[in-house]
Amino acid sequence: MKKIGIASDHGGFELKEYLRKELADSVEIIDFGTKDESSVDYPLVIAEACQKVLSKEVEGLIALCGTGIGASIAANRHKGIRAALCHDEFTAEMSRRHNNANVLVLGGRVLGKELAIRVAQKWLNTSFEAGRHERRVGQLDTIV
Ligand code: RB5
Numbered sequence: 001m002k003k004i005g006i007a008s009d010h011g012g013f014e015l016k017e018y019l020r021k022e023l024a025d026s027v028e029i030i031d032f033g034t035k036d037e038s039s040v041d042y043p044l045v046i047a048e049a050c051q052k053v054l055s056k057e058v059e060g061l062i063a064l065c066g067t068g069i070g071a072s073i074a075a076n077r078h079k080g081i082r083a084a085l086c087h088d089e090f091t092a093e094m095s096r097r098h099n100n101a102n103v104l105v106l107g108g109r110v111l112g113k114e115l116a117i118r119v120a121q122k123w124l125n126t127s128f129e130a131g132r133h134e135r136r137v138g139q140l141d142t143i144v
Contacts, residue, residue, distance in 0.1 A: 002124065005058035007032040007049035009042040012064025012071070012108030015116055019062060019106075022117055027124060030058055046074040050081050053102055061103045062120060068107035075103045079141060087111065089122040096126035098133050 004027045008016035013034055020029050032049040034040045042065045053061050065071040068085045075083035083103035084095035087110065095101035104123040106116055128137075 003028045005061040008064035011066025015108035042070045043074040050078045066109040068105045072105040092119045092123040100128040
C-alpha cells in the first residue's frame with residue numbers, strides 16, 4: 001500500500017478530512033494537520049508536510065487550502081517538490097504522467113467532494129511515463 005501524506009490549512013480542512021477517510025482503504029494516509037478549523041498559516045503547514053516528502057517519509061502528498069493556490073505556491077518553493085494544482089481528472093493524470101508531480105494540490109473551497117475523490121484517485125493511480133519527461137523534470141531542479 002502506498003504511504004501518502006495529507007495536509008491542509010483551515011480552508012482545506014473539511015475536504016482534507018473527507019479525503020483522509022475516503023482514501024483510507026486504498027492508501028496509507030498520514031495526516032500532517034491541520035487538526036481543526038482554527039485559522040493557521042498555509043506556508044507553515046505545507047512546508048512541514050513537504051519536508052516529509054523530501055525526507056521520503058511519505059511517497060507523495062495531497063495538500064489543500066481554500067483555493068489550492070497558496071498551498072501550491074508554498075509547496076513549489078521547496079526544491080525537489082513538484083506540486084500540481086488540479087481541478088479535474090485530466091490534469092491530475094497528466095501531472096503524474098508528464099510532470100511526476102509528488103504533491104497534488106486541491107482547493108477545498110473549489111472542488112465538490114465527489115470530484116475531489118476522483119481527482120485524487122486518478123493522481124494516486126497514475127505513474128510517471130519517464131522517457132523524454134525525465135530530462136525535463138530533471139531540469140526543474142538544476143536550472144535556477
Ligand atoms: C484562507 O482563508 C485562504 O486564504 C487559504 O486557504 C488559501 O486559499 C490561500 O491561498
